[in-house]
Amino acid sequence: MPEIATSNGFPTAAEAVLEFKEVELGFGQHLVLRGVSFRLHRGETKILFGVAGSGKSVLLKLALGLLKPDAGTIIVLGKEVSSMPEQELFELRRKIGMVFQESALFDSLTVEENVAFRLIEEHAPANEIRERVTEALRFVELEHTLQKFPSELSGGMRRRVAIARAIVNKPEIILYDSPTGGLDPITSTTIVELLIKQRDVYQTSALMVTHRLQDGFTMATHCYDQQKGQMVPTKGSGTNTNTTFLILRDGRVIFDGTGQDLAANTDEYIREYIS
Amino acid sequence: MPITAPDEIIKDKVLAIQEYSLLAGEAIANLFRRPRYVSDMLMQADFIGVGSLPIVMLTGLSIGAVLALQTSSTLQQFGSISLTGQLVSFSMIKEIGPVLTSLMLAGRAATGMASELGSMKVTEQIDAMRALGTDPVKKLVTPRVISTVIMLFFLSILSDLMGLFGGFIVAVTLLGLSTRQYWTSTYQQLQFADVFQGLCKPFFFGFIIATVGCYYGFSTKGGTQGVGRATTQAMVASSVLILIVDFFITRLLIGVFGR
Numbered sequence: 001m002p003e004i005a006t007s008n009g010f011p012t013a014a015e016a017v018l019e020f021k022e023v024e025l026g027f028g029q030h031l032v033l034r035g036v037s038f039r040l041h042r043g044e045t046k047i048l049f050g051v052a053g054s055g056k057s058v059l060l061k062l063a064l065g066l067l068k069p070d071a072g073t074i075i076v077l078g079k080e081v082s083s084m085p086e087q088e089l090f091e092l093r094r095k096i097g098m099v100f101q102e103s104a105l106f107d108s109l110t111v112e113e114n115v116a117f118r119l120i121e122e123h124a125p126a127n128e129i130r131e132r133v134t135e136a137l138r139f140v141e142l143e144h145t146l147q148k149f150p151s152e153l154s155g156g157m158r159r160r161v162a163i164a165r166a167i168v169n170k171p172e173i174i175l176y177d178s179p180t181g182g183l184d185p186i187t188s189t190t191i192v193e194l195l196i197k198q199r200d201v202y203q204t205s206a207l208m209v210t211h212r213l214q215d216g217f218t219m220a221t222h223c224y225d226q227q228k229g230q231m232v233p234t235k236g237s238g239t240n241t242n243t244t245f246l247i248l249r250d251g252r253v254i255f256d257g258t259g260q261d262l263a264a265n266t267d268e269y270i271r272e273y274i275s
Numbered sequence: 276m277p278i279t280a281p282d283e284i285i286k287d288k289v290l291a292i293q294e295y296s297l298l299a300g301e302a303i304a305n306l307f308r309r310p311r312y313v314s315d316m317l318m319q320a321d322f323i324g325v326g327s328l329p330i331v332m333l334t335g336l337s338i339g340a341v342l343a344l345q346t347s348s349t350l351q352q353f354g355s356i357s358l359t360g361q362l363v364s365f366s367m368i369k370e371i372g373p374v375l376t377s378l379m380l381a382g383r384a385a386t387g388m389a390s391e392l393g394s395m396k397v398t399e400q401i402d403a404m405r406a407l408g409t410d411p412v413k414k415l416v417t418p419r420v421i422s423t424v425i426m427l428f429f430l431s432i433l434s435d436l437m438g439l440f441g442g443f444i445v446a447v448t449l450l451g452l453s454t455r456q457y458w459t460s461t462y463q464q465l466q467f468a469d470v471f472q473g474l475c476k477p478f479f480f481g482f483i484i485a486t487v488g489c490y491y492g493f494s495t496k497g498g499t500q501g502v503g504r505a506t507t508q509a510m511v512a513s514s515v516l517i518l519i520v521d522f523f524i525t526r527l528l529i530g531v532f533g534r
Contacts (some may be wrong), residue, residue: 064406087410094408104403106395118407121310165407 016075017173017205018063023072023082025058031060034251035072040173043242045199045206047216049273050248056209057101059248060175063207064098065089077172089091094118097166097174101181103158105150105165111137112146115165122169136164140194156187163194167202168204175200176208192218193231199242200224214273219243220259231242247273294494298416299486305410305417315418323384323411323419324426326349330383331376335434338371339363339441347450356450356452360460363442368473372435374521381513382461385488388419389509392492393502401493416489424481431477468532476524480517487513 018040025033032055040046050056059069062074065081074082079092105114113120115136119129137143140160150158159179166174179195180188192215198204200223204242210216220243234240239259247255247270255262255270262274336509350356392415395401404411441462446452491509495501 061402066402066405090408090410092408093406096406098403098406100399100403100406102399104399106400106403107398117409119408121409123310229278 007235009020009265015225016040017042017077018207019073019075020059020062021073021075023062023069023074025055025062025067025069025136026263032251033062033069036248036251036253037072038246038253038256040205040207042172042205045195045208045219045240045243046246047219047243048207048209048246049211049213049216049246050209055251056248057177060098060177061207063173063175064093064096069228073149094122094169095172097169097171099159099162099166099174099176099179101177103150103162105158105161107150110146111142111148111150111153111161114150114161115168117165118169129130132168133164136168137161139197140164156183156190159183159191160194163191163198167198167204168222170202170204172205174204174206176210178210179208180210180212188212188215189218193224194220195219196231197224199240201226211242217259220245288391291494295486295490298412298490298493299482299529301412302416302420302486305413308413309411310413312414312418315414316422319419319422320426321488322387323380323422324430327380327426327430330379331430331434332437334375334379335367335372335437338375339367340445341439341441342366342371342395342438343442343445344449346454347445357452357456358460359446359450359452360442360457361464362438363446363459363502364465365469367435367438367442370473370521372438373431373473373476373480374517375485376431376434377427377477377517378514379483380423380430380481381487381517382510383395384423385484385491385509385513388485388488389491389495390502390506392489393495393505394497396493396503397498411493416486417495419489420482420485423485424478425480427477427484428474431473435473459488466534468528468534472525472528472532475528476521479520479524483516483520484513487516 002243016039020036020038023033023036024031032260036055036059038046048056048059055165062069063081065074065076065084072082073080075112076092076096081089084092100220106117109117112133115133116129119132124132133146134143137146140163142157143165145153145157145161150161155159163179176195180191183191195206195208196219198221199206208216217275220239221234223234223240224230225232241258244258245255246253249269254267255265262270265271343359346362347356347359350358350362392401401411404414441453442461443457446457447454488509491505491512495505497504
């Protein structure tokens, strides 16, 4: 019989696509992560909360192998990235999408070239590239910006292009680094709606770093209605069971569970944080 | 401003040398690995080579003319004014042509590379490239190294020719030499060793310009101020390295060829 209950409320029968085991990382004398352990399962979206400087963005870079941990193990799609040489990591990273905090679009390339970057590198046929780029840009409702340069776009549009670039080759995992950071509330809602759409339409596993509680809770309490073409409140229990939360404090995981577990948590720091 | 301990400074310098060596080694190793970014290489060749043509040609012409002018008074004392062409050709082809062209290119290309890659680094574009599964050294450094080495070779030849031409204008118009007299003396004494010496230097200098420029770009920290700092450091470091390496190559080749 499959196991059904876990520490974070997600069935362990589901395969873990990303796993951190006792990961530690420091810069100089300052220890940023102190024995961080958690699992991200296939189809799960994990919202990572934490105050500024708690190591959220660093954690994403570790998952991508952009940084190496001082101790511990990181397993991504069955491969241990913590000890993998850079040349092998390039192959693995093609299965992972990443949306950077400030979008990190290539400013000398057009929107089309930015989104197509990965496909061009993989020498995909030109017509296939065009088709997939248009599809990805249509997903973020920016198919009219193909020939524009990032500098000609607003902050929200740049973020949407970054999402299109991350999803263009249908990755198995997507990492979002503060996708709504620095945006106005209306644009933030548009971005969150896109993330919900991505989660519900493609069922991609995702790890989303944010310090905006409302974004995390919207993700957990809403789902995407494909017929209406917009996000709607989740029926039934009111929370999306595929969306879980993880809270970091001083480099340690202090909470890993569902929205309901979080709402019921009595820890003083967590109560204060989510209030 | 905090005071850094001397051992920390030494550690930083050793680390910088180690990182530079690794980057340079990787850039060379990538010559034998796929994919090869031919279009990036051509784009860089256009920027480095074609874009530098006016400044390199002007520098060559000016230095050749000045060389002829400056040496004429000394040569006149010994009644050897007819050797002006020989002196200009020896100086330009063996030393001044490649070194000066490299220094001009260091000012234009190494700084350009440091600022471009530095801006990419501080805006996380380099990380984004790695995240997209592309090796930034292969995509950004190796094409720049190949283009700089090849283009500097041809730019040095052009600079030499312009230098000879500058010397020719001065020799004919101001020193009263005939065209035949000047050009005969420029190539008469020139030997394979002299030309070889002048033509092999650009390969080393081109490699230094590209790798130093890219290294400072990749190691940029601290926003726009950091980009400015990296640009200046790239210019200074590549110029100093060119001058140091020039001495050792010259000594080595004199030892090999005996002139």
